[in-house]
Amino acid sequence: MKSMIFAAAAAGMAVSFAATPAPADTADKRIALSNNYAGNSWRQAMLRSWETVTSQAVADGVVAAADAFTTAENQVTEQAAQIQNLILQGYDAIVLNAASPEGLNGAVREACGVGITVVSFDGVVSEPCAWRIAVDxxxxxxxxxxxxxxxxxxxxxxxxxxxxxxxxxxxxxxxxxxxxxxxxxxxxxxxxxxxxxxxxxxxxxxxxxxxxxxxxxxxxxxxxxxxxxxxxxxxxxxxxxxxxxxxxxxxxxxxxxxxxxxxxxxxxxxIAPGVSTLAFWVAQQILDGAEVPKDLVVPFLRIDQDTLEEGLADTEPGGVANVLYSLDDAQTVIATAQ
Amino acid sequence: MTGSRPASALGRLALQPWLWAWLGALAVWLATIAFTRGQGAGEVLTAAFTFGTFFVIVAIGQMFVVTLGPGNVDLSIPATMTLAGTVAMKLMDGDNGMLAVGLLAALGCGLAVGVFNYGLIRLLAIPPIIATLSSSFLVQSTAIWTNRGLRIKPPSALADFATAKLGGLPALALCVIALAGVMHIVLTRTPYGRAVIAVGQNPRAARFAGVDVDRTRFVTYVQAALFAALCGFCLAGFSGGAALNMGEEYLLSSIAVVVIGGTSVAGGFANVPGLWGAALFLFLLVTMLNTFGLGAGIRLILTGLIIIAVIVIAGSSSRKREG
Incomplete structure (x- = not known):
């Protein structure tokens, strides 16, 4: 059902991708989610989507760990400190929803400096070494x-x-x-x-x-x-x-x-809160050695008069219409950008 | 405020600290309808009473806290509103028969937060600002944990009551005007109200005069949390459900309404009528700037400047009164 909505949303970028590379190359990699805010229903759905998709990915052995961290106060300084902790903890990639487009650049540069892949989404960062999954x-x-x-x-x-x-x-x-x-x-x-x-x-x-x-x-x-x-x-x-x-x-x-x-x-x-899962797969692809452009664009999730019933049925009470992205979706987005 | 000084009725009125908030509200309302050439004058007022109601409910509790003296402020009001609103809506699940249970649950949340706040302040000797701020994190997290962003519709009876109008005025506003009347009597005529003012002016003197300072403070913090919980309950009923960020703008507004209303930030002097004036003023001010169609930056700057102006004018008049 979710994929049907995604199909509607992604109608403009119907690129078929049949080949799926073996996921084993990233089996020992650890990915962290650094999130700046959790106080509304969109962010709650974003975190739940991350949980759903990444716990399956960890169970399947695609990655070793995918932990989510949220700062309490939605402050740039706090998130910068959090990123520094994640660097010390030795994550291979940090998926980032940033409190500020510029304020975290120093911390992001530090992460890049020690070879950590940084993928920002929704709240993207301007630091050139990071990837950006932006919304138009x-x-x-x-x-x-x-x-x-x-x-x-x-x-x-x-x-x-x-x-x-x-x-x-x-x-x-x-x-x-x-x-x-x-x-x-x-x-x-x-x-x-x-x-x-x-x-x-x-x-x-x-x-x-x-x-x-x-x-x-x-x-x-x-x-x-x-x-x-x-x-x-x-x-x-x-x-x-x-x-x-x-x-x-x-x-x-x-x-x-x-x-x-x-x-x-x-x-x-x-924007579907599940964009966090798209960022997860993009990070996984980069760790896997895929060639990924630095700037990617998320498709909108649009509901029209004739897709209303379907969209409503797929939206949990109190939540936001959502799409859980798959590895294939991430590869499609990457291919569109190239 | 002793009334012993001989003065004309008009002169006494000019010395009332709550007068300036009401004058400010009147001025921005007149400016708004002058801009629209009279269109929508009544509707704007109705809207102001509708939304002012929620400010007044939390501001009553905040006013008593602020009156306790320097450093006393309750920063956990937004989180308490959110917790009370979400817990009550979840418990009632849209069932009219559960209305009383939901209200009790909301007030129970308020009671728990109030007792916890004062426990931090008294037993752990944490300054009130830090204590209520840190407890607000716990409370907000509890709210997130209990409902995970779910928006459950209020029972139809609650929604109907919260949005009902009697002769152009919202029914809820009429109730809160009555509530403000009761709290005015509590502040000025009861031993508890006098004790709050005495503690705010000088806690040592109050203690020597036989006031139970601890109990007064305890009751005040619990009361503020109860009013916040009541506000969360009513607001969730009014706006079609509780949201996790529903209390956000009530942190600064609750303090602003108290101060603009003529209550002394330094404690020891308070008044209830000013709360209504200030709540109407704040809503009408934003409405006026929206109606003028100004950009967000200018709107925020003007909001700040006008609030400062009202506080300065009201402050200088109250210094004259005391001096």
């Missing part, structure tokens, strides 16, 4: 507007819900949205609030700005904020606009309820 967040923002241009050809007023101010992901998605609006001048952004990727923050911010806005035809979001926006529109007694969702279980559940009741249509896009 700008494209993600733009895709939202492109979808709306199809749905609402006559255009209309948009409310933008942004993420956490000062985080580059927020800037990237937002600039993609603004790019999309510039190319589709039938849309105007009439209001913009920060929802911090959290339903209750988004609900509060939207409830505050709504009374001052004209009719809103669509809400462009960053994920984790769609359900809160829907609640705020309902509380204000306004017609529900097209709200782009972000693959959270509560968002998909709400969408399904509206779809069944009124035929409500929208789309949902986000």
């Amino acid at each position: 967040f700008v494209q993600m923002g733009k895709d939202e507007v492109l979808y709306l241009a199809e749905r609402l050809p006559e255009g209309g007023n948009l409310l933008e819900i942004r993420g956490l101010a000062g985080v580059f992901v927020d800037d990237a998605i937002s600039s993609g949205i603004h790019e999309g609006v510039a190319e589709n001048p039938q849309f105007q952004i009439v209001g913009s609030v920060h929802g911090d990727w959290a339903q209750d923050v988004a609900q509060k911010a939207v409830a505050g700005i709504l009374p001052s806005l004209p009719e809103v035809h669509a809400v462009v979001t960053q994920g984790g904020d769609g359900y809160g926006a829907a609640q705020a529109f309902k509380a204000a007694g306004r017609p529900t606009p097209v709200i782009i969702m972000g693959n959270r279980h509560d968002e998909l559940t709400w969408w399904k309820e509206q779809k069944d009741a009124t035929g409500y249509e929208t789309m949902s896009v986000s």
Whole structure:
């Protein structure tokens, strides 16, 4: 079932790979996950995905160990110290979700210096010796507007819900949205609030700005904020606009309820938390001696009107629509980048 | 505040420390509706009362803690909210019949955190800031461990109550206005409230005057955790379930509401009406800056500057009062 979603998500990069190299070459290698934050459902799903896939890989003898470490405070200094500990503990590779794109470069360079493979994902690092599995967040923002241009050809007023101010992901998605609006001048952004990727923050911010806005035809979001926006529109007694969702279980559940009741249509896009497992396989491939480009791109996980039921069934309550990546998927991503 | 100084009614009003928060709230509301040419004036106020409610619940507990004197602050409020919300939602599992059980479980979480906090402060002699900060890690981890990011819908009766409106005002806000009234009487008219103020002004003098300082502090920390738990319960009911990061913004806001409301950071002086004024002010301020459509950087800078301005104005007026 999971692979069906992945197939939908990866439709654009259908490269077939039949040959699987023998995994034995990395059987004595140890891989560590250095993670900066665990306090929301996306990160929880990310850690669970890591656990599921790597424990199987360890049981199968693909690698010797794949341990996950999370810092308590989401601080750059703390994660730098954690990476130094991992170096001392002699891991062969560190898979990294970084608290800062630049702040950890010193620690990453130290790791590279002693021959450790560093693969950063989601929160990537700019240090050239590390691999980056990045998300094209700008494209993600733009895709939202492109979808709306199809749905609402006559255009209309948009409310933008942004993420956490000062985080580059927020800037990237937002600039993609603004790019999309510039190319589709039938849309105007009439209001913009920060929802911090959290339903209750988004609900509060939207409830505050709504009374001052004209009719809103669509809400462009960053994920984790769609359900809160829907609640705020309902509380204000306004017609529900097209709200782009972000693959959270509560968002998909709400969408399904509206779809069944009124035929409500929208789309949902986000990054699967299982991207940690993609990073794991990429690290394994590098340790195995594969030639891997330094910059790789993760496919989005997009759910549309006709894949909603399937996506919802595959999303655990409270979680985020997910994909567990396999060795084959990692090889496909690597081949696409070459 | 003794009322012995002869002054006109207006003069006495101008000396009230809570006045500035209310004036600030009024000013930003007027600025907002001036910008929108009156559109949505009532709806903005309703929204302010809706969300101000949650600030006020935690701020009441925080106010009593801050009043205990320098160094007293409860930093475990966000974690307690999250734990209480997640445990209660999980236990009730959407069943209206379990409502009382869920509420009791939430308050039980609060009670446990409060007792634990004060245990760290009193028995291990850890400064309150460090004690409540470190206990908040334990509590937050417990919350993560108990529900792993699950978002369980609240029972329909709780959700209906938390979102109900009576004559334009949210029902929950009306309850919390009543709660604030009760806590105002507790602060100003009961032996416990007077003891908190006495301890905040001078713990040695309070002890000599026969106040049980330890018991007063204990009750205050437990009370703050109970209010945080109650807030987590209500907020989870209001926003359609508990989330692991639901308490995040209540750490600084709970302190900001207390201080802007005219309670002295140095302890010993507190007032309840200012909490409502400050909660409305904070929400309306963000709404105003959002409505103006300013960028995030400028919004944050202006938020900081305006909060400093209100505190300075309120502070200088209270110095005049004391001097």
